[in-house]
Amino acid sequence: MRKKTESAAPVVVIGAGMAGARLAARVPGVTVVGEERHAPYNRVLLADVLAGRYAPDVIALPATEVRRGVRAIRIDRADRLVHCDDGSVLHYGRLVLATGSNPVLPPLRGLGATLPDGVHPFRTLDDALALRAAVHPGARAVVIGGGLLGVSAARALAECGAQVVLAQQGEHLMERQLDPEAAALLRVHLEALGVEVHTECRVRGLRCTTTATGDSVRAVQLADGYELAADLTVLACGVRPRTGLARAAGLEVRKGIVVDDELRTSDPYIHALGDCAEHRSTLYGLAGPALEQADVLAEVLAGRPARYEGTRALTRLSLRAGNAHGTGGPDALDLAAFGEARPLPGDDVIRLSDATRGAYRTVVLREGRLAGGVLLGDLGAVAGLARTWQDDEPLPPAMSLLHLLTDDGGH
Numbered sequence: 001m002r003k004k005t006e007s008a009a010p011v012v013v014i015g016a017g018m019a020g021a022r023l024a025a026r027v028p029g030v031t032v033v034g035e036e037r038h039a040p041y042n043r044v045l046l047a048d049v050l051a052g053r054y055a056p057d058v059i060a061l062p063a064t065e066v067r068r069g070v071r072a073i074r075i076d077r078a079d080r081l082v083h084c085d086d087g088s089v090l091h092y093g094r095l096v097l098a099t100g101s102n103p104v105l106p107p108l109r110g111l112g113a114t115l116p117d118g119v120h121p122f123r124t125l126d127d128a129l130a131l132r133a134a135v136h137p138g139a140r141a142v143v144i145g146g147g148l149l150g151v152s153a154a155r156a157l158a159e160c161g162a163q164v165v166l167a168q169q170g171e172h173l174m175e176r177q178l179d180p181e182a183a184a185l186l187r188v189h190l191e192a193l194g195v196e197v198h199t200e201c202r203v204r205g206l207r208c209t210t211t212a213t214g215d216s217v218r219a220v221q222l223a224d225g226y227e228l229a230a231d232l233t234v235l236a237c238g239v240r241p242r243t244g245l246a247r248a249a250g251l252e253v254r255k256g257i258v259v260d261d262e263l264r265t266s267d268p269y270i271h272a273l274g275d276c277a278e279h280r281s282t283l284y285g286l287a288g289p290a291l292e293q294a295d296v297l298a299e300v301l302a303g304r305p306a307r308y309e310g311t312r313a314l315t316r317l318s319l320r321a322g323n324a325h326g327t328g329g330p331d332a333l334d335l336a337a338f339g340e341a342r343p344l345p346g347d348d349v350i351r352l353s354d355a356t357r358g359a360y361r362t363v364v365l366r367e368g369r370l371a372g373g374v375l376l377g378d379l380g381a382v383a384g385l386a387r388t389w390q391d392d393e394p395l396p397p398a399m400s401l402l403h404l405l406t407d408d409g410g411h
Contacts, residue, residue, distance in 0.1 A: 011301060012082055012090050014245070015098030016040045016066045019274030019290035023096060024064045026298035031090060032066045033082070038125050040064050044287050047152035049128040050135075051159040056125055075249040077267055094269055094301060097246055097257060101239035101275035101285065106144065109205025109221070116208045116215035119233045122153050134232055137161030141232040142220045144203050146173040148317060150236035151186070155319045157234070158193050165196045165228050167203055167220065177315050177337035181351070182374040185360055189319065189333045206233065239285055241276045256283045261307040263297045273297055280310060288313050312390045314338045314382075333358075336382045339372025339389055340364060347371065352405050354378075361405045368394040381405055 011027055013020045016034025024030045034040070038056065045059040067084075074083040075095065082090040103121040105111060111119070120131050131153075135141065139162045143154045146168025154166045166173075172183035173190075187197050202223040208215040219227040241256040252258040252266040256278030263271045263279070274290035275283070284290070289311035299306030319333045343349050343364045351362040354377075361381065363373035370389045375382050385405075388395070 011094045012092040013096045014072045017100045019294050020098035021061045021064045022291050022294035033070050033072050034066045035071045037069045046128045047156040050132050051156035097272040098274045099242040099276045101241050104238045104240050106237045110208050116217045118217040121235050135160045135162050139231045140229050142228050142230040143234040145236035153234050154195050158195050167201045168199045169202050179341045185376050262300045286313050314386050334379050335376045337374045341372045341374045
């Protein structure tokens with residue numbers, strides 16, 4: 001076997017999402033393999049494409065050379081080769097897996113390996129464009145899943161003039177990020193825009209009709225027997241890390257591809273980052289941590305000391321009508337959430353609510369530190385709160401608790 005050196009073979013990145021593109025922009029001479037036909041794009045803005053505010057080229061990331069429409073099908077770790085579905089074989093000195101995640105397809109009656117006509121996942125630019133082409137004013141759309149992605153999709157479909165029903169199995173919307181009070185305000189906002197929200201609502205299956213071209217969805221069936229008429233059904237039930245390639249190559253995989261603080265897998269020549277990577281038993285599934293991991297790995301690949309110690313991620317969402325410049329109307333709603341917004345026994349909770357301004361703020365204090373918080377409407381205090389939370393230091397004894405929630409010190 002011919003021994004390969006680091007200089008004899010390049011860095012190869014499998015995956016042209018936000019993490020892979022960020023790494024490629026910081027490491028010269030990398031080869032990026034991407035399954036999608038599009039140039040790398042900002043996945044955070046997919047709902048804006050669906051709503052018609054942005055064209056696909058507007059959300060494209062800075063130019064990165066990518067072998068588009070090519071799928072890696074096998075990793076040969078012994079010879080450090082990547083085999084692709086177009087017959088090409090790539091040599092690597094270091095390999096980076098940025099394979100991302102797939103949308104979770106729930107186990108529903110009527111949902112098989114081939115999606116019926118009118119049923120759409122919402123994860124990629126092609127998904128957003130397909131939904132944009134299918135939706136029309138008056139269309140009956142059911143969104144299954146009330147997390148961050150489902151809320152964004154429901155809002156965008158409503159902007160397109162669809163009659164939208166949002167079905168959430170949990171007790172309230174965006175359970176991972178929001179407390180019940182904030183979720184209730186978010187629900188009021190969505191309902192004011194014409195979105196019908198059902199929580200604690202379990203979906204049992206899809207009712208489809210068979211045509212000459214295949215099955216077509218007609219209704220979403222709930223566990224209690226009620227049916228929601230549907231021309232379009234959007235699956236926003238979460239994501240699952242894409243680990244098949246790594247698992248087949250014999251790398252350590254738990255929920256995601258296990259990496260250390262240098263984003264290195266169980267093979268010293270292979271790294272992983274982004275949605276597919278599991279670091280210290282944590283899967284992030286957010287853009288912020290993926291970009292931070294790419295920055296750390298760029299330093300590692302350059303031979304400079306760098307370690308990834310985890311990300312204290314802030315979730316932000318803007319639900320706004322408006323034009324391509326992002327200017328919102330009176331029905332705009334901004335929210336931010338960080339850390340643990342659900343208090344534990346012994347925690348202190350400080351909450352401010354201003355119905356006149358449509359503002360809601362709450363923070364959780366645990367053993368003298370800021371554990372988490374939620375802000376809706378007025379985000380003026382979010383920068384200071386985020387800094388305090390990210391520093392993870394005990395709060396000064398003289399600091400007013402009210403000061404945490406106001407950008408003017410409570411005056």
